[in-house]
């Protein structure tokens with residue numbers, strides 16, 4: 001048996017329960033891993049509240065983790081017993097041990113710790129597909145990135161800057177603005193008191209930006225469209241403030257033939273090749289020091305409820321990791 005955080009119904013942070021569960025044994029193509037750390041992500045809140053479905057109750061939530069392979073089933077070639085591994089977008093990471101498809105695991109390079117891996121697999125792979133594939137950022141671009149001091153945010157602003165962009169980041173407070181500027185943001189907008197579209201127009205001599213990366217959703221969606229150049233790209237990739245309300249496609253025409261995408265990481269790491277390439281790109285940019293993974297909060301896994309409360313209350317910055325027994329320091 002092992003210990004895990006499970007939900008039996010959707011709701012507030014109080015539905016997260018620390019329980020004994022059976023991790024199972026690995027079948028063909030699967031691996032059993034002893035987890036050292038799980039990453040905290042806003043998607044965990046969506047699974048907890050029911051905004052995104054879970055396949056069945058009770059459910060172990062969590063989508064990001066790192067640890068050591070303890071056993072493998074038949075036909076596993078991707079990893080071996082003893083390997084340090086990490087993964088993302090495989091529901092069930094809030095646990096001390098778990099079985100999952102070996103094809104979803106990547107080996108963690110020696111220069112990256114388990115905690116860093118758990119802090120960046122989901123957030124960093126997201127930054128990778130946003131900045132390198134949805135809108136390949138190039139020198140001379142100006143990009144707008146919301147929630148710039150958050151988990152995805154701090155990684156993405158450093159990476160966009162490294163790719164040569166001028167980065168405009170929105171944040172909820174002056175302290176977060178300072179942090180975002182220390183991580184690659186050229187300009188910050190405190191969107192709780194400033195008009196985002198007005199500031200972006202002023203910063204771009206009225207031109208607007210070619211791309212907006214919007215993870216806040218409901219509260220920022222319209223302002224984000226107003227920040228775009230004609231034929232610009234709106235990347236709506238999250239709902240931290242709630243889901244975007246339905247709207248007519250004519251809204252995109254009226255603002256200058258805009259493009260809109262609503263991507264999810266799962267689609268961008270669908271194949272083993274895509275997962276490997278995405279993780280390799282991430283590990284490389286972290287390995288050179290161009291992107292630093294800031295673990296600003298650490299909780300014991302059993303205190304996941306407090307971690308959720310802090311994330312939802314906008315009290316966290318950068319990445320948060322949940323440590324299993326034996327890893328707590």
Ligand SMILES: NC(=O)c1ccc[n+]([C@@H]2O[C@H](COP(=O)([O-])OP(=O)(O)OC[C@H]3O[C@@H](n4cnc5c(N)ncnc54)[C@H](OP(=O)(O)O)[C@@H]3O)[C@@H](O)[C@H]2O)c1
Nearest residue numbers: 041042150151152171172215237238239240241264265314
């Ligand atoms: N589609 C994908 O593939 C994908 C993958 C990963 C993450 N995401 C999305 O990216 C976003 C960031 O994820 P994360 O895990 O790194 O979280 P995070 O950015 O560390 O935390 C969310 C941040 O959103 C901001 N925010 C604005 N309005 C908020 C509200 N009403 N309630 C709570 N927070 C609010 C807060 O920053 P301020 O105080 O600065 O406003 C908060 O710190 C989430 O929306 C997540 O769903 C999407």
